[in-house]
Amino acid sequence: MSEPILRLGMIGGGPGSFIGPIHRMAAELDGRIRLVAGAFSSDAERSRLAGAGYGIDPARAYPSHQAMIEAERLRADGIDLVAIVTPNHLHVPASLDALNAGLHVMCDKPAALSLAQMQGLAGVVAGSKGLYALTHTYTGYPLVRDARALVASGRLGRLRKVVVEYSQGWLSTALEATGSKQAGWRTDPALSGAGGCIGDIGVHAFNLAEYVAGAPVRELCADLSIMVPGRRLDDDCNILLRFDDGTAQGVPGVLHASQIAAGDRNGLRLRVFGTEAGLDWSQEVPNILTINGLDGRTEVLHAGAGNLGPAARAATRLPTGHPEGYIEAFANLYRDFAAAIRAGAMPADGSLPGVDAGLRGMAFIETAVANSQARAGWSRLVR
């Protein structure tokens, strides 16, 4: 653990940001990365102000990511990687600039404004020495890692069905009309892209399902709605899925996500069923994983317990019974990314979401939006 600490520059995350401070906590939790610079806001004064809040050297709070990249490149202790925590429309431009400067990129999801834009980025990543990771945070939970390993091990048998849901209620009212920054950009197509709920959380559910099930979605049939009058992007989405398991029929699935499910908090839940057993994981009680077998027996796995697999154990810091949460899951992504940077390559097993997850996610969003508008049956998901 005596490797040099990686230096992080943040893009976005200015005053009022929800996710900026979380990135700092997650990045720094394991002592391998330190936030040292930032282009927190395009307003120089606000960027400085944010920098002071983050406790960084005021000289390293920049008014633009371009300024940061240029200035940091001249320092002996300049940044090694950037975290892009802006609204969606800046994800790809900032990623491109950072990669072109040889920096590594940890980017918020969804990866881009469109699949085409993401395809362009994918080409640049392929030719860059910078690595690219995507904050599908929920893949960082220890029991999500264990679930993925269990499916891969054949413990569930052959894949039979997937149910994934992500239920929130915080956009039940027209929050964007009240000046809420968080609601504002998420409901603005210019800043968010074509997807509202589907781009904000549906894509997390989609990613989690593919990540654990180990099979890609092949076709979908979607029903996206705008339930709050005046809103411009979907706030509820319900989607039939077919996963590709190599058979003509495929494997059925359901994804439903909502931001108008009044009273729901952050209800991401995944169930995967095989021929032998089913598994069940919920983000709000993240430290257990339930496995139900054909014989009627239910097994509950606990984070930190000795009987978990190596992937889950590597993602846990505390003894069993001491809850770890969202920040720790997020920190696992940063820890994995730090290891990847040191290794010079993303993990071969796909355990850390990157370009491929970005392409899949954008294809999912675009296909679902178009399919829902057509209301004419199923669409193939191609990326």
Added chain:
Amino acid sequence: MSEPILRLGMIGGGPGSFIGPIHRMAAELDGRIRLVAGAFSSDAERSRLAGAGYGIDPARAYPSHQAMIEAERLRADGIDLVAIVTPNHLHVPASLDALNAGLHVMCDKPAALSLAQMQGLAGVVAGSKGLYALTHTYTGYPLVRDARALVASGRLGRLRKVVVEYSQGWLSTALEATGSKQAGWRTDPALSGAGGCIGDIGVHAFNLAEYVAGAPVRELCADLSIMVPGRRLDDDCNILLRFDDGTAQGVPGVLHASQIAAGDRNGLRLRVFGTEAGLDWSQEVPNILTINGLDGRTEVLHAGAGNLGPAARAATRLPTGHPEGYIEAFANLYRDFAAAIRAGAMPADGSLPGVDAGLRGMAFIETAVANSQARAGWSRLVR
């Protein structure tokens, strides 16, 4: 409570039957109905054997429902109502014979083999002095009654979304090939009709959603699958819904049901979201109802508690904290039906499923099966 006890004749429920003994327990639980006769099997000896098991007079165990109806009509203490607990194909023929004899009918669901058959029956019921009820058992749970009342009261605000699921795993293998009677008829189109999973449990979920949400499904888009090789009827179904709330757009919903969700038991769960709050009820922990409000507050209601509404209180026998279960829910249907018989009419508030639920259910099954085969978008649900 000193009214004369109603006399029940059972049709079906012979040796090996799962549901027959439950009907007896449920019907008799409150001391207002007594099982006195039965056409338990078309084999006279097996019918007698079953009758002995039920503790009835051997002379009143008949080899056919026609024989029972004819013989009982001649007795001063003849039966007042029948319970039809056969496979689906006999539901309508037996109902017709009973109604034509002036008897009341408590029939298992789904009500018929087809919507057309059910429409025929509906006409007969309308002209009969016999009443007709359908065993959508789950509507008998106290907290389902409370949920229905809460939605009707406006506590949730205007309807926004419905998620209903019914997840079982017991048909994960080709059980029907092993001689299982329960699996056998449920997977046989001649005995079950066009729906497998959708007719056996999907229709329960559908009924529950409409019962509580207080709005009918207007359109659907379905994906039904046969996942166990060699099976002849669907064992998994996932359906997008639109409920009719008087608007052009309608209210989105999802229904997913499965009998190949390995390890799941009897996972019927309903969530209804409004503009102000959401409710959540699960059949396997039936004595609580959770309500989540926009303000972040969760309220949990408990069966038997003093703060429940009158419908829920009327459906509870024990003090709070003393669990009542499936048999008691079922008994609530029988109790309501006994009261209806005494009153000479089904309850005006629709709280006891009858002909209308039968028509809706058959329309749902037929529409979903046809829609899934077409794979071409949405179908209107007309009954």
Added chain:
Amino acid sequence: MSEPILRLGMIGGGPGSFIGPIHRMAAELDGRIRLVAGAFSSDAERSRLAGAGYGIDPARAYPSHQAMIEAERLRADGIDLVAIVTPNHLHVPASLDALNAGLHVMCDKPAALSLAQMQGLAGVVAGSKGLYALTHTYTGYPLVRDARALVASGRLGRLRKVVVEYSQGWLSTALEATGSKQAGWRTDPALSGAGGCIGDIGVHAFNLAEYVAGAPVRELCADLSIMVPGRRLDDDCNILLRFDDGTAQGVPGVLHASQIAAGDRNGLRLRVFGTEAGLDWSQEVPNILTINGLDGRTEVLHAGAGNLGPAARAATRLPTGHPEGYIEAFANLYRDFAAAIRAGAMPADGSLPGVDAGLRGMAFIETAVANSQARAGWSRLVR
């Protein structure tokens, strides 16, 4: 199942009774016992009124249990057994009269007003042809039966610790001063005996602990309180226990029970820990049993599942996932008692609480009450 149906006479259970109707439902649920007579009240008119409510022949509603015993003995179809559902002070007198008439007795707990009174009864039972059972209802739950079997099988290893609790809140106020019949007799020493909370529910917890742990309590140190001003009997009790495992040290345990735990419903919960694993069961979610192993693995057993042992399976009527509750648990006691009556002897494995449970329970109540008053350390529990 074609044995003649046993005929039951109820003693107590008049208008306003909570437990009387439950006895009827439980006794009749499986079709092997039928309520045919009763001495529901010492007021002849009220007894007749109650009899009508229970649907029995008005001629068999008697004004005293003596009258019932005398009259029924003259009938060819006279009663075979009595259910004693009165306040505690009548338990032994009624039991004696019934046993002396050759009737079998199902008596509510606690068995007597005092240990001495119960010792007297024990002698009579020993010399009677009538059998005697005690309604420690919670022993009738399938997963309590399974828990008992698991401990006996050695699955938990050697016994290490027992925690049992029974938490209610319904006596948080001076309900007895408001005319509540249920609260009235339970807080009256003349009707209840020396124990309030400890006699009403503490003794259930004690019984359950010994029933499942398979070891008797040897010593205790008790703290009983009256928390509601003006009340005459304890409404809260907390007790340190030592179970006898054959060692000098014994096995530690805790029992806490309350009727002033505001907001609690019927919170009976048992945890038993051994050298290899621990088990956990709660009455309010009675259909699961959780087993936690030293290896960090948690197993959840479900009522009705194929992997349960024979005792649990025999106590279940429905497929897994279809909740059974308190009435069904109670009915299991009646079913077992009916079988015992037919066999002419109580089950040899002690699975149905009887005289011994009555003696143990009375010794527990008396010892705890006296120990709590002395406040001087530990007392040996002798019966």
Added chain:
Amino acid sequence: MSEPILRLGMIGGGPGSFIGPIHRMAAELDGRIRLVAGAFSSDAERSRLAGAGYGIDPARAYPSHQAMIEAERLRADGIDLVAIVTPNHLHVPASLDALNAGLHVMCDKPAALSLAQMQGLAGVVAGSKGLYALTHTYTGYPLVRDARALVASGRLGRLRKVVVEYSQGWLSTALEATGSKQAGWRTDPALSGAGGCIGDIGVHAFNLAEYVAGAPVRELCADLSIMVPGRRLDDDCNILLRFDDGTAQGVPGVLHASQIAAGDRNGLRLRVFGTEAGLDWSQEVPNILTINGLDGRTEVLHAGAGNLGPAARAATRLPTGHPEGYIEAFANLYRDFAAAIRAGAMPADGSLPGVDAGLRGMAFIETAVANSQARAGWSRLVR
């Protein structure tokens, strides 16, 4: 947030330490404290090795806390506070040295080897400019803060009963005989003091109960056991309590804790009952707090929700539904301590455990150990 960052030196926390890395993560999480020095081990090389793991300047990894204090005092950027994470026997000596050097102290619990030793320390703290805080980590959970505020607000009415438990199973076997460092010192009286389980976790439960209930324990009656053969300190403890509510009778309570509750993880749970309602909180699902009212209504509060009180909101970093855990709770203690250091005084409301909690805890441990040995009734808890 632009105050200078406080500099932390760690005492203990060398290779193999469980709690040292947690202190670093917790202290640094909010960016207000940074670990810059340490006396991680009395072996100079091991201390350096640990320092490298923590990412600090190798020159600031010292072989003793005395060396650290002396050297750091000479630096312009020397440490402001120490974290004492050693076995118990060093807590007071290291605290004294740090306080005498004018440093602030965050010390692990239990505070001392004995009450007398803690009383000596209390005098020094009173005369020192250094502040002293104790890591009763569980008081840092947002919903513990909310529970405390609810009790103080009178929401539960007057105090009626307290049940607190802390159940672990990791010492079910003689782990100390296998070379486990964690088990080794915890079962060694020379390093741990007179209490085993009671000093390691019982004192946490005790502290939590007093912290939330807002009333001190006045008397206790204890039963401590050594259940694993050969062990030298208690591994199971069950204690009757009386809280002081100003009445002669006091308020009953139960505390049970175990490290031989096979299969249990970190089961700290607190229930507090008043005349109007009861509350229930469990450390393993820390982000909810359940309140049950006399009217039968249950309310569940969620961390991060808008309806929580200011103390809980100040202790939360994330939106509701995004789990925070043990590290975040721990970080709340550090955050509060940093604020106290800046303010020059511990918080007046007692929300951050310090000297008083240390005195109470040591009195509790000593009184319980002595009382259990005497087995002669109740002992007054005096500090």
